[in-house]
Each structure stands twice: as C-alpha cells, then as structure tokens.
Amino acid sequence: MPNSMRMTTWRSIALTVVAVLATALLSPAAHAAPHDGPAPRESRPVYSYTNAVRESVWVDTGLDGDGDGHSDRVAADIVRPREAALQGRKVPVIMDASPYYSCCGRGNESQLKTYDADGRVVQMPLFYDNYFVPRGYAVVGVDLAGTNRSDGCVDVGGRFDVQSAKAVVDWLNGRARAYTTRTGSTPVKAGWTDGKTGMIGKSWDGTIANGVAATGVEGLKTIVPISAISSWYDYYFAQGAPLYGSGPDWLSDAVESDAAHAHCAAVQKKLVDGAPRTGDWTPLWTERDYVKDAAKVRASVFLVHGMQDLNVRTKNFGQWWDALAKNGVQRKIWLSQTGHVDPFDYRRGAWVDTLHRWFDHELLGYRNGVDREPMADIERRPDQWVTSAVWPPRGTATATLRPAPGTRAGVGTLGLRPAHGTETFTDDPKLSETDWAARIDTATPDKAGFVTGPLRRDLRLSGSSEVTVRATSTTTSAHLSAVLVDLGPDTIRDYADAAEGITTLADRTCWGASTAGDSACYKETAAKTTQVGFTVLSRGWADLGHHTPDGKGRPLVPGKAYTLTLDLAPTDHVVPRGHRLALIVAGTDKDLIDPPSTTPTLTLDLAHTSARVPLAGGAAAFAGATAGSTPSATAVTPSAPASRPLDGVRAQRPAHPLPGQ
Structure with a gap:
C-alpha cells in the first residue's frame, strides 16, 4: 500500500x-x-x-x-x-x-x-x-x-x-x-x-x-x-x-x-x-x-x-x-x-x-x-x-505441570512429576508481575517461583491455562496472582507504553474516498518496540475467598487450607529453545488488581498445586523440551536485573480506562 x-x-x-x-x-x-x-x-x-x-x-x-x-x-x-x-x-x-x-x-x-x-x-x-x-x-x-x-x-x-x-x-x-x-x-x-x-x-x-x-x-x-x-x-x-x-x-x-x-x-x-x-x-x-448465550449466535x-x-x-x-x-x-x-x-x-x-x-x-x-x-x-x-489452519492448532493438548521445591532456597522447579513440600510468601501490594519476574532467580518473600531448565527445543503455548492451588492464609482475606513467564531476551511491542505498542507517524495514507467534511486519510503508524529480558505471556488473578463455585466470597479462616483454580489469560506464544518457562504465584499484582483488606502470608501445598497449560504436542512436547535440562540462572537471562522492569512495562494501565478509546 x-x-x-x-x-x-x-x-x-x-x-x-x-x-x-x-x-x-x-x-x-x-x-x-x-x-x-x-x-x-x-x-x-x-x-x-x-x-x-x-x-x-x-x-x-x-x-x-x-x-x-x-x-x-x-x-x-x-x-x-x-x-x-x-x-x-x-x-x-x-x-x-x-x-x-x-x-x-x-x-x-x-x-x-x-x-x-x-x-x-x-x-x-x-x-x-x-x-x-x-x-x-x-x-x-x-x-x-x-x-x-x-x-x-x-x-x-x-x-x-x-x-x-x-x-x-x-x-x-x-x-x-x-x-x-x-x-x-x-x-x-x-x-x-x-x-x-x-x-x-x-x-x-x-x-x-x-x-x-x-x-x-x-x-x-x-x-x-x-x-x-x-x-x-x-x-x-x-x-x-x-x-x-x-x-x-x-x-x-x-x-x-x-x-x-x-x-x-x-x-x-x-x-x-x-x-x-x-x-x-x-x-x-x-x-x-x-457467553452463556453463545448457542443462540447465528452470525459468523x-x-x-x-x-x-x-x-x-x-x-x-x-x-x-x-x-x-x-x-x-x-x-x-x-x-x-x-x-x-x-x-x-x-x-x-x-x-x-x-x-x-x-x-x-x-x-x-x-x-x-x-x-x-x-x-x-x-x-x-x-x-x-x-x-x-485452526486455533488452537491441531495437536494442542493440556499438560499438567507440577511445581516443586528447588535446590536453592525459594526458587523451585517446574516439571511433570508430582512433588511435595510447601512454599510461603507474603502479599506486597507495592510489587507487580514484572518485579517478581525480574527476581525469579532470587529468593524473595513476596512470591513463589518455579522454573524449568533451558529448553532444548521451542515450546508453543496456544489457548487458555489454569493454575490450581491449595493455599493457607494467615488472615481473613487474600488475593492471588498466577503468572507464566518466558525467561529470555527478546524484542516485543512495548504494550505498556501509552500507545500500547504503536507509534503514530506524520504521514497519512488514504483508504477510500473523501469529502470536504470526511477525509479517508489517516496517520500511519509503526510498531513501537522494546528490548526485554523476559516476557509475561499469561496471567490470572483471584480472591481466595471466592473458592466456592457459587460466585460468593466468604471470609477466610486463618490456618485453614482452601483449593482454588485461577483462570489464566489465553495466548499463543512460543518459548524459544534456550529460554526457560516460569510459573510465579504471588499476592496482589500492582496496578492490575486491587489489594485485599489485610496483608496475608500464604502457604502453598505443592502436592495439590499445578498448572494446566495448552501445549502444541502436549506433555510429550514439554518432556522433550526439558529432557536433560536443569533449572539454572545461567541460561540466556540477564546477569542482573535492571532497575527498569525488564519486560518493557514502565507503567500499567490507568485506573479508569474507557474500554473503547
């Protein structure tokens, strides 16, 4: 054009x-x-x-x-x-x-x-x-x-x-x-x-x-x-x-x-x-x-x-x-x-x-x-x-990934085998998914992180994931976040910039006929990109008090274990060979959810915690991509996190967006 x-x-x-x-x-x-x-x-x-x-x-x-x-x-x-x-x-x-x-x-x-x-x-x-x-x-x-x-x-x-x-x-x-x-x-x-x-x-x-x-x-x-x-x-x-x-x-x-x-x-x-x-x-x-009325849809x-x-x-x-x-x-x-x-x-x-x-x-x-x-x-x-040809692509199947305690304190592993043990973190509403991911290889009190070793081959996620946790809170209220992260350098659209991944240019191109009062010519745009050390590819949030299927929240009993499944956002993302895949479970995701009324410390029962992830090739693809690899910070991640969030996110969405602007 x-x-x-x-x-x-x-x-x-x-x-x-x-x-x-x-x-x-x-x-x-x-x-x-x-x-x-x-x-x-x-x-x-x-x-x-x-x-x-x-x-x-x-x-x-x-x-x-x-x-x-x-x-x-x-x-x-x-x-x-x-x-x-x-x-x-x-x-x-x-x-x-x-x-x-x-x-x-x-x-x-x-x-x-x-x-x-x-x-x-x-x-x-x-x-x-x-x-x-x-x-x-x-x-x-x-x-x-x-x-x-x-x-x-x-x-x-x-x-x-x-x-x-x-x-x-x-x-x-x-x-x-x-x-x-x-x-x-x-x-x-x-x-x-x-x-x-x-x-x-x-x-x-x-x-x-x-x-x-x-x-x-x-x-x-x-x-x-x-x-x-x-x-x-x-x-x-x-x-x-x-x-x-x-x-x-x-x-x-x-x-x-x-x-x-x-x-x-x-x-x-x-x-x-x-x-x-x-x-x-x-x-x-x-x-x-x-969604409940999708069966009535006649339109393509x-x-x-x-x-x-x-x-x-x-x-x-x-x-x-x-x-x-x-x-x-x-x-x-x-x-x-x-x-x-x-x-x-x-x-x-x-x-x-x-x-x-x-x-x-x-x-x-x-x-x-x-x-x-x-x-x-x-x-x-x-x-x-x-x-x-179709989406999600043919051959996509859900793989159940299991978090396990790691050899390094606070840094767990992510694999296919069931594990035992616990991980504990305290909600810190001042931190976000980018803060957690930037410190994935460091034990911090605000998150539980689980990583694979460097992948031996590309791993494609297509569709919606979910993370099931069994968690105990020290207070009567708690919010949870679950995040999937591609750990490795990349160039992506700067989606957290005010223009959300584009730059508006001065030149115009025309798309149809114009009149004096209605021009068909619009300013061109270009991709606004940023260099990153990791990419958050899917996330989900929930209130632990809404663990029952009736849609009603209830105060938590401190010390009691609750099971909850968080729905993660659908995506289509390839984690490249040499990168690592991470699962992070934490509390309030700053600017993306509001904090609870208390400041809880949560303990995850890893034997009853898992991530169901749609992978091209299913569990076999995950096994092939991770065979022989061990979780390590020596893959392709930066040697030290910069002060600026590494996925290009400088500021999250405004508190009161209009959903059509």
Missing part, C-alpha cells in the same frame, strides 16, 4: 475518478445482483461517495429506560450509495453501535460524528463509510441509548445497550419502527437494504456486537468484535478480585448525554447496587454475560484481540472463542502482540484487505476463498505474522 502523502494523494484522486466515471457511464445492468453472470470475487468502488445519501432515523427500542412514559428512540446515522437506490438495488449494512460518537471519539485520532445545519451526518468516524459505501454497502453508526442524540439511559452492557443496536437490525429487516425525527410521528422504512447486516467495533462497540449476536437476531450475518468484552463481570473482576477501583456507574457517567445525566439517576443506582465491590456474582452480571465471528490487552483483558476473548467453537459457529481470529489497539493501526493494509473480503463473503455472498484461508493469524514478533 502507499506510504507517502504524494502516493496517497494520487490514490485518492484515482478512487474519485473511478467513482465519478462509474456513476456517469455504468448502466443499471452493470450493478446487477451479485449472482447475475459470472460469480464476482470482489466489490469495486463504483459508487460516488460524494453523492451518497446521508440521513438519520430514530428507531423505537420498545424500552423506556429514562422512565418518561415514552419508548426510547435511538439515533442511527446512515451513509449509503445513491445510485444503488435509484437502480432499485438493495444493499447490505455495516453497523458500528457506539457510546463514543460525541463524548470520547473513535480510533487512533479520536474522531467524533459531525453534522450539517440540517442534522445530517457529515463525518462518520473511522474509514468504514469512506471505503465501503463506494463498494455498495451502507454504513450505519448507532448512538447507544443515553448517548449523543439517542433517548434513554446507558446501562453498560445491559438490555438498554444491546437493544439499542438490536432494534436497528430489526428495523433494517422490517420488524421495528423508525421515524424521521427524535420526537416526530413520520415513519420511515429501510426499503433500500436487503437486511443483511454485519456489526463491527472496538471494545465497547465490539462488545455490543457480541451482545446482539447472543440474542440470535435474524438478519445479523456476521460480527467483527475487536478487543471486545464477552462478560462484563470479567471486565471488572477476576474471580472476585477487583480489577479497577470503580464500577459500571463510573463508565456510564463518562459517556451519557446531558439529558441522560438529568433523567437516569435510577439506572445509575442500579449499576451501583448491582455491582458490589465484594466481587460477588449478582443478577446484574448474569444479564451482561453473553471474526474476532480480533491484543494478547497484551490489559484494558479488556484477554479472558474475554478466550471464553467467547471457546463457547463459539463448542456451538459450531463459523469463526476467524487475529491475535497481535499489542495492547488495546485496533488492527487498522498495527497491520493496516492486510486488515483492510481481509475485512473487505470478509464482508464481501459474508454479506454479498462472494466466493472469494476467505472462508478457506487459515483460521488464525498470530503476531509472533513485531510485524511478523504466522497462521494456523
């Missing part, structure tokens, strides 16, 4: 010329339905973006969130090809339903919706309309209930949020009512569309796509959730351990409109009351759990996530992926080394091309082969990608 302003200017001019010539010269027969004549393989930019229809409708949701006695209406701004409508050709829809169109912005450049004097949308954030409208799609931007120009209240992933977008899908398929104004009575129908809808969006937007798909709504053909939540409980808590010092009420307050501020106090109170800081599972979380799913996303943490994609697989949903996945970043900003050319072919296949029915390509694309090193 072009990489300079001069080249992108010519590209933009070329696209405009194509669109104008197509409008002037192509006959209606040239825009025949996709299956008339030879089967097409790619939609082309033959429609004018400048002359596109721009309109707004307000769709009746059937709910009264703000309690004013009237059904809430949500605003849907539409950009669609005018020529297709004049020819009587119905077009599919690409929809992004978002709470961020007026408060916070979309994409790397924080774009907002803008409007003309008549209230028609001028700028639709992101490149979707610029690129896809000339190719015969309509693009619809929906303001979630309680945001921008929509009625109602923000309920953070609840039925108001989900119904905001589902009602629009229903309207596009002739099952719901819409009006030309927010309060008027003039109805409007979507006669210009065939009803086939694809939803896309990053974080909160992608979360709504997950939620709408989980309703099984007819007409939703595909979703593309990027860094999206699948269960809101797992955004705020990790098995009872609080991830942030706030709840969904803070997030609602951050995005709602002035009208919602004035009328939605009752909804805010429900968000506070239903999400206690105890971490207990409540009916509020049941309503916001889309193209899932994208950063494996170092510490905002929408990766358990969200792992449990959703597994549930979709269990229910036979057609799916595709991209996994990057970034944090909370859109693929448009780390793999732009390949992303636009793949997304184009995906929508062509799923919404237009084009036989372009995208469904026969490898299921997974994984970023192995910055800007270096590999594929897997």
